[in-house]
Amino acid sequence: xxxxxxxxxxxxxxxxxxxxxxxxxxxxxxxxxxxxxxxxxxxxxxxxxxxxxxxxxxxxxxxxxxxxxxxxxxxxxxxxxxxxxxxxxxxxxxxxxxxxxxxxxxxxxxxxxxxxxxxxxxxxxxxxxxxxxxxxxxxxxxxxxxxxxxxxxxxxxxxxxxxxxxxxxxxxxxxxxxxxxxxxxxxxxxxxxxxxxxxxxxxxxxxxxxxxxxxxxxxxxxxxxxxxxxxxxxxxxxxxxxxxxxxxxxxxxxxxxxxxxxxxxxxxxxxxxxxxxxxxxxxxxxxxxxxxxxxxxxxxxxxxxxxxxxxxxxxxxxxxxxxxxxxxx
Amino acid sequence: xxxxxxxxxxxxxxxxxxxxxxxxxxxxxxxxxxxxxxxxxxxxxxxxxxxxxxxxxxxxxxxxxxxxxxxxxxxxxxxxxxxxxxxxxxxxxxxxxxxxxxxxxxxxxxxxxxxxxxxxxxxxxxxxxxxxxxxxxxxxxxxxxxxxxxxxxxxxxxxxxxxxxxxxxxxxxxxxxxxxxxxxxxxxxxxxxxxxxxxxxxxxxxxxxxxxxxxxxxxxxxxxxxxxxxxxxxxxxxxxxxxxxxxxxxxxxxxxxx
Numbered sequence: 325x326x327x328x329x330x331x332x333x334x335x336x337x338x339x340x341x342x343x344x345x346x347x348x349x350x351x352x353x354x355x356x357x358x359x360x361x362x363x364x365x366x367x368x369x370x371x372x373x374x375x376x377x378x379x380x381x382x383x384x385x386x387x388x389x390x391x392x393x394x395x396x397x398x399x400x401x402x403x404x405x406x407x408x409x410x411x412x413x414x415x416x417x418x419x420x421x422x423x424x425x426x427x428x429x430x431x432x433x434x435x436x437x438x439x440x441x442x443x444x445x446x447x448x449x450x451x452x453x454x455x456x457x458x459x460x461x462x463x464x465x466x467x468x469x470x471x472x473x474x475x476x477x478x479x480x481x482x483x484x485x486x487x488x489x490x491x492x493x494x495x496x497x498x499x500x501x502x503x504x505x506x507x508x509x510x511x512x513x514x515x516x517x518x519x520x521x522x523x524x525x526x527x528x529x530x531x532x533x534x535x536x537x538x539x540x541x542x543x544x545x546x547x548x549x550x551x552x553x554x555x556x557x558x559x560x561x562x563x564x565x566x567x568x569x570x571x572x573x574x575x576x577x578x579x580x581x582x583x584x585x586x587x588x589x590x591x592x593x594x595x596x597x598x599x600x601x602x603x604x605x606x607x608x609x610x611x612x613x614x615x616x617x618x619x620x621x622x623x624x625x626x627x628x629x630x631x632x633x634x635x636x637x638x639x640x641x642x643x644x645x646x647x648x649x650x651x652x653x
Numbered sequence: 654x655x656x657x658x659x660x661x662x663x664x665x666x667x668x669x670x671x672x673x674x675x676x677x678x679x680x681x682x683x684x685x686x687x688x689x690x691x692x693x694x695x696x697x698x699x700x701x702x703x704x705x706x707x708x709x710x711x712x713x714x715x716x717x718x719x720x721x722x723x724x725x726x727x728x729x730x731x732x733x734x735x736x737x738x739x740x741x742x743x744x745x746x747x748x749x750x751x752x753x754x755x756x757x758x759x760x761x762x763x764x765x766x767x768x769x770x771x772x773x774x775x776x777x778x779x780x781x782x783x784x785x786x787x788x789x790x791x792x793x794x795x796x797x798x799x800x801x802x803x804x805x806x807x808x809x810x811x812x813x814x815x816x817x818x819x820x821x822x823x824x825x826x827x828x829x830x831x832x833x834x835x836x837x838x839x840x841x842x843x844x845x846x847x848x849x850x851x852x853x854x855x856x857x858x859x860x861x862x863x864x865x866x867x868x869x870x871x872x873x874x875x876x877x878x879x880x881x882x883x884x885x886x887x888x889x890x891x892x893x894x895x896x897x898x899x900x901x902x903x904x905x906x907x908x909x910x911x
Contacts (some may be wrong), residue, residue: 327657357724358729358816359726359728359729359731359734360723360731362721362722362724363725363726363737365688365722366721366722366741366791367737369718369738369780369783369784369787369789370741370744372759372780372786373752373756373780373781373784373785374744374752375744375753376741376755376759377751377754377756378747378751380755380758380759381752381754381885384754384755384758403748436902454874462898463705463895463898464654464655465654466894466895466898467658467895468654468893470841470890470891470894471890471891472841472844472845472862472886472887473847474845474861474862474865475846475865475883475886475887476883476887477660478844478865478866478879478883479660479695479883480657482876482879482880483656483657483660487674487675488672488673488674488876489676490656490660490676492676493677495738497675510699524654525729532901535902536902537900580689581746584748585747585748585749586764587748587750587847588848589845590845590898591851592847592866593876602910603749606748606750607751610749610750611846611911613753613754614852615756617884620753622739622754623755624702626750630747630751631749633746637746642655645665646810
């Protein structure tokens with residue numbers, strides 16, 4: 325949904341950058357400064373909230389910044405790469421926890437993204453043809469996405485309660501599937517709890533984007549395919565899925581980043597300290613920073629996360645774009 | 654899929670005994686007690702007001718600023734345009750936790766140096782949230798503005814409109830679906846954010862995202878009240894979203910998936 329959106333105008337205008345093509349119009353100064361004036365508020369905010377904090381974060385990651393120095397953080401000692409050593413030293417408990425909090429979320433994220441995409445795409449294709457009540461059904465599908473995260477997740481917390489929750493009532497009291505009521509929000513089960521909530525919350529977004537993408541596929545393609553005797557399954561495989569490729573490229577990336585970086589869901593689901601099986605990276609950094617008050621280590625972890633995300637995203641875009649170009653030829 | 658929604662509605666009408674004992678699908682008796690009690694157990698009205706102010710202001714400002722920025726990018730050639738778009742977009746992919754710490758320090762230091770209280774205030778939260786939705790908004794609107802023919806605003810310029818006049822009278826009305834989609838997104842982002850709200854607010858500026866956790870006390874968890882409160886805070890967003898979702902699909906189709 326995203327990269328394509330800004331590529332178009334940029335590509336179209338880049339041959340005429342002012343450096344190569346001198347401006348001819350009069351009133352040049354005012355004209356030339358106008359776009360910058362229009363951009364100014366956005367630019368200032370981006371600097372204040374995104375870019376400067378990022379730079380400070382990198383500086384902080386080299387400092388020994390605990391609560392003793394937080395008032396006057398400029399004077400905190402410089403352990404140099406110490407924070408990184410502590411984060412990356414896999415034998416030490418901190419590093420091991422970080423390594424774990426990378427592997428667990430990667431598995432979790434891949435599963436969640438795959439399920440979200442699958443359910444969302446299937447639902448979107450199924451809802452493609454008009455039928456009675458389609459609008460209502462679509463609205464119902466979107467409700468989980470529209471609910472504020474905390475309200476939705478807190479409902480799931482209630483459902484996952486050990487003694488008075490719906491999940492245990494159904495699984496144990498009514499279906500007798502488990503020998504005794506399970507704990508969902510602590511221990512290994514918390515992984516599934518997080519996965520269920522994450523997919524429940526995420527697939528409507530995939531549904532929304534794929535629905536929008538499907539509307540751009542010309543009807544004639546299907547008609548031609550039907551004339552040639554292609555069945556429903558073949559139409560989906562030969563027309564729908566290839567046409568959705570550019571949409572999917574961005575959709576999967578966005579889903580991945582959102583799920584991997586998600587803080588809200590695990591935080592509301594588990595509170596300040598997540599169980600080990602569902603210890604996502606954002607919560608982990610949050611704990612290092614605001615629960616144990618070790619800002620230096622927290623920043624070092626953030627910077628590492630940033631680097632990894634950059635590499636992963638770059639590799640993904642490179643890989644999928646190349647595959648796409650090869651497929652076009 | 655809608656079981657949680659059913660649970661929210663049904664539990665909010667149950668007496669407390671129903672939600673503390675073994676789970677039951679149907680309430681033993683209906684009561685609207687929880688809907689009365691939610692306002693006194695925690696200062697829900699204040700949280701609600703805070704959320705409305707913060708999310709409302711963040712949405713309006715974000716849309717206005719994004720419209721200007723997207724207009725500049727879609728209509729002018731200028732040095733640094735590519736750098737601007739790429740930088741703004743790449744900030745979208747990084748997790749909030751990355752900015753939380755430094756931003757916290759910046760706000761505290763700005764407060765100490767100038768006396769402008771950003772930390773703990775609604776203003777600071779508004780600034781933060783509006784910037785969060787800015788990249789996506791700029792992105793979407795660039796796509797929408799690019800699909801408005803340039804001849805239209807050039808004609809307006811010839812007729813004596815300034816560039817701003819052309820933007821407000823020609824381009825903005827033609828891109829309404831995109832603007833609505835962006836506004837919905839910005840509002841939902843601000844209304845649902847938990848991380849920054851949990852660190853950057855105090856008792857008077859607390860928003861719903863954090864306030865809703867106040868129903869579990871040391872001794873009792875008032876699940877019926879939590880569900881009632883969840884429902885109350887969800888209704889405005891869900892209703893708005895469902896009313897505008899037609900625009901949202903149209904907006905995504907025209908602006909982004911093109």
